[in-house]
Amino acid sequence: MLELNGYIGFDADDPLKGNLILLTDSLTDGSFLVHHFLSTFLKAGHDVCFLALAQSFSHYNAVAQKLGLNLASLRDSGQLAFINGLEFSLQLMHAGIDSSRAGQPIALQCLVDQAATIQPLYHVIRDASAPKQRDQRNTGSRLLLIDDLSVLISLGLSVQQVMQFVHYCQASQPETTIICLVHHDTDVDDECNAALITQLRHRAHCVLQVQGLDSGYSRDVHGQLKISKRDPTGTTPNRNQPDITLQYKILDKSVTFFAVGTSSAVL
Template sequence: QGKFTLLRDTRTDGSFLVHHFLSFYLRAGCKVCFVALLQSFSHYNIIAQKLGVSLTAAKERGQLVFLEGLKSCLDLWFGEQEEQSGQPNPLQFISESTSNLKALFDFVWVSLTPASSDSWKGPVLLVDDLSVLLSLGATPVAVLDFIHYCRAVVCSQLKGNIVVLVHSNEDSEDEENELVVNSLCHHSDLILWVEGLATGFCKDVHGQV
């Protein structure tokens, strides 16, 4: 409880860890808020079914709150900004001049704050992947502030857990992304770093953790 886990991948795809943690926490009976910025709901659901978990059923019983980032972006870009349950689009910052992730934080907060009738175990915030926020125009400071406030609420106040995936490349010229990655490494309770093989690709072994 109260742990911040960083999933970091370099020269390979670490998304298999996201699927592992998603299915693990759902099977454990935790309330999960999944901020999915990289793929569609159907993509995650198909893989989850192979792992023995139905995301559709988890959503219907209120255990899973799923933010489909791709759809939210399209709604903003094409002007379909209908408010759902009185809340603005969580990715509202895309259409604003300021890089403010408050709407996204509010979405997480409302999603994971337990109701009196809830019987779920500790809350979990899962983000795939944080680097996308930078690509959408958020500043490193805004992204780090978002994580800071999420840790204060989810980890400290609600005694839950946070799992975040970030992409990194030691040779990258993307200084903003590396700044965020390095800062998160310093504040993480656990880092799972997935790397491709330094010697190149192999048919049987893709990389190392």
């Protein structure tokens, strides 16, 4: 997977601070990119705040162990701040049933209270990102990883609310690299997810689009990756570079990338 970093101009020792990297997948699973960036930052010694909305901690830890990482120990050391987003909907349910929870902060309070904002969700990120251990220090490079933002749309948030959340994260942590996955199958008519991806693309410095093959399943080529790099601030000359399209094959502990049509099965 190291060659992927080269294609997007990413160096683990000097990550793209302040950049927003958007990951999208359609008709295939792009979560391997989430695991790639998670392991890359952690192995380089950077702090990571991981908002997991799609899977449990045990799932991510099982995959990380194949990549040589123990997320439990990294969480205990303070290098990894793991936020279990699967609990957000349970918070809403318990708040309506258990009166003893009245007054406790709820991350997605805006789903049941029209007067509430998306700020409580951002506060969860802010509090988790605050240095707690490791001698109360910051390594200088930090990743906010979100898997995946489309879950918030499924729970009932509007595109505007999700974008406000992303804006809060960018504005309050300008030196933090933000990487988020949004799942959107192109064969499904989902206007909200499509609108979310469109707006995120305008804010993103790099977009990685994972797509299934038009020809269907292949044993030797599992999908296609399109890399689009741009400057959303408009301050860089020739800021929109030509897109790069690669194909990939997922192995047990890694992913190999190659130019379109150069698979070992073809050559």
